[in-house]
Amino acid sequence: MKIKHIKEADLVVVGSGIGGLTAAKKASDKGLNVILVTSSKFCGGASYFPLKGTLGIQTTAHFPEDEKLFQEDINRVGLGMDNPHMVESYIKNIRESIGFLNEIGFEPWLRDDKRPACFAKYPRDIYLIKDWEKAKTNASKIFNSIENLKIEENYKIVKILQKNNCVDGAIFQDKNGDFLLIKTKVIVMATGGVAGLYKHNLYPEDVDGSGHIVALDAGAQVTNMEFIQFIPAFITPKYNTLYGEHTAKYVTGMFDLNGKLIYPGIDDEKARKLWIERSAYAPFSCDFESFKIDLAMVNSIDENNGGVELKFHPDLYKDSGEFYTVYLNWLKESMNIDMCKDKITIAPFAHGCNGGVMVDQFGKTSVDGLYAIGELSSSVEGANRLGGNSVGGALVFGNQSVLNAYEYLKNLENKDVKNRDTSELLNEFQVWISEIFGETDIKEDLLEKDEVVQKIKNTLTNYGLIKRNYESLKTGLDILENLKTKSLDGYFKIEAAKLLLISMINRNESRGAHYREDFPKRDSIPQRLVVSRKNNSFNIEK
CATH class of the missing domain: 3.90.700.10 (Succinate dehydrogenase/fumarate reductase flavoprotein, catalytic domain)
Structure with missing residues (x-):
């Protein structure tokens, strides 16, 4: 497997939406050598998708009692599927995090009216942002002036390299099929959600769940993927x-x-x-x-x-x-x-997808040196998402992840941890590629990437939309199991789509965004589905 470029960084950020930009800016402010990698052009993902006139960010109100009320709002709509440690961190940090928007090129302002956010019972301050093109121009000026930060566009992450549960680097692939190796001890992933896998969606096409599979393959876990x-x-x-x-x-x-x-x-x-x-x-x-x-x-x-x-x-x-x-x-x-x-x-x-990679209050996964923020992570939300928390979560945990990663890197320096040889890293990648694709004898069953994408979108739209039941979900999963491709991008999309349907099949109740017409009632005792991967196969725990 030929690697066209090899680079090194203290910290790598994957994704250039609001979460990724916040993490990259905060890491560079700490004096770390940062590489920001984005699968499209700089300033991408859902953050810069102009789906309406403004986007809102809900913050804790000025009076002390609102911390309790805010938590009550999130817990109520989360229906036992929210993450209390993330909720506490969000509520504590969101108000001061609004200023991070200015640092990455936005110009937020406080909304005049007191209409409660979506699903919220109590009104509180909501800041608005707009003017996406102006924000992009501002961000380009800001980030191009940072000497210790480099930007790599049009590269998609395909493999996190790790040993003894510690990050050693990552492999990226561009649209021409060329690979980039970046040696690093810290990766902050902000690759977004899964909406791009559906025929009708409100996200860019590259928001397709690939990051979830990459994180799972590295040893992380995901939860709540059925709550789309x-x-x-x-x-x-x-x-x-x-x-x-x-x-x-x-x-x-x-x-x-x-x-x-x-x-x-x-x-x-x-x-x-x-x-x-x-x-x-x-x-x-x-x-x-x-x-x-x-x-x-x-x-x-x-x-x-x-x-x-x-x-x-x-x-x-x-x-x-x-x-x-x-x-x-x-x-x-x-x-x-x-x-x-x-x-x-x-x-x-x-x-949006309310679930994602399981993380602690700093966005840290179960893999040392690997962080997941923004919609990639299972952040604040549960069975429903309180309006105005999505962008806010990207801001809060974009910063929190860097604070934790900075201490992690200092600790590694004290232990004098050495980087692995390039040849060892490339061999790990080659072995993984062989495990995925092997040798396929039935050449005529292989599909081109565009065909795969179309089949995935049709399958999820026909069998994994709002109204769900076991028979339709199983039919969709069987279709995905029979899709074959030699494209890494196609592989990730297939696996991400399977992750969604598997999660939907295993929640035998109706709760929030997940509706099963064959199980129309909510269970009295909530169960969390935790998904992991071993040998490129999914494992589910309840």
């Missing part, structure tokens, strides 16, 4: 644009694409109550009676393989609330969309 957020977004008039859930209380009816009413609107007394409830949260959750609206949508889409049409009362544009005016103005000015005049069709789009 699906949020309605536009099919028309502008595909891949986020639907503002707060507008739901102005819906006059949901129709199939032939104009047949499939769910009544606010003029119906019983339906009105559900539309108002549905307007308070964006992601699908089976914990509210209004999930009937989402099921009606999915059942109709199953029949026509498109979307559903929503019609709105003109009073929508008379609502002067900031949450309405900002969103509706953005739609008109940036997307040329009028919710009352245009034909609005929506469908569930894959968005």
Whole structure:
């Protein structure tokens, strides 16, 4: 296996979203020699995906009692699947972490209104960010001026090299198939979630769960992968644009694409109550009676393989609330969309994943020197995600991971730990490649990467969407088991998709974002699914 480039660094950050940039900036501030590796261009991932006018970050309020209320909010919607050690660290550090946004090129401001965040019971301060292109320009100026930080674009991590449960380096591959070896004792992974594996998604295509498999192969564990957020977004008039859930209380009816009413609107007394409830949260959750609206949508889409049409009362544009005016103005000015005049069709789009790599309060995995932050990690959230915590978690644990890694590196210096020889590292990589691919005799069954991606997206969309049952999940898993590829990228996508369906199959209940029509009720005793890998196969513990 030829390695085109070999480099060394004190610390490597993988991913250039908000979490990755925060970690890279904080590490360089500590005087460490840092290499930031990104699978696309600098400033990537979900952080820079312009799905709506603004992104919000929820912070602890100024009064001391809010720490308890904030924790109560997260615990309530997490339904026993949240991570208390992460919650405590987040609540303690999020307010001071807002300033990190300025350090990486954003210009946050405090939202005027006190509307509670998605799923939240209590209102608190929410900071907003926008102007993604300006933020990218600012970040480029900031990071290009840092002497002890280098940026490697268009390289995807494929293997973490480790010995005795300690990181020794990593192998990356570019789009031409060339490999890069970076010798390092610390890797902070911020590769994002899994949404790119679905046909309809609100994330960039390279947010595909590959980082989860790389971390698992290194010896880390993952949890809560079955709790994926699906949020309605536009099919028309502008595909891949986020639907503002707060507008739901102005819906006059949901129709199939032939104009047949499939769910009544606010003029119906019983339906009105559900539309108002549905307007308070964006992601699908089976914990509210209004999930009937989402099921009606999915059942109709199953029949026509498109979307559903929503019609709105003109009073929508008379609502002067900031949450309405900002969103509706953005739609008109940036997307040329009028919710009352245009034909609005929506469908569930894959968005955030509440689960991920298991870490401690510093983002440290079970592998020494390996950290997972942002949506790659199983961070603050559980069965549901409280709005405004995603970006905040990337900020908090981007910093926390570096604080811990810095001490880890100092300890290694005191122990005078030596780096392994390049030849030994490359041999480890070669052995792993052979274990994955071996020799395939049935050449005609091998698929090109693009074919693999299309089959994965169709499979997850058809069998792993909102409405789940054992038979459909097992059918999807069987399809994935029979996919074969010689592409490393294809391999990771297949394994990540299998990880999702395996997790969904093993949770035999309905809880939060996970709905099983064959197990419609929630278990009285919550169980956490912990996934590990051995010999390139998944192991599940409950």
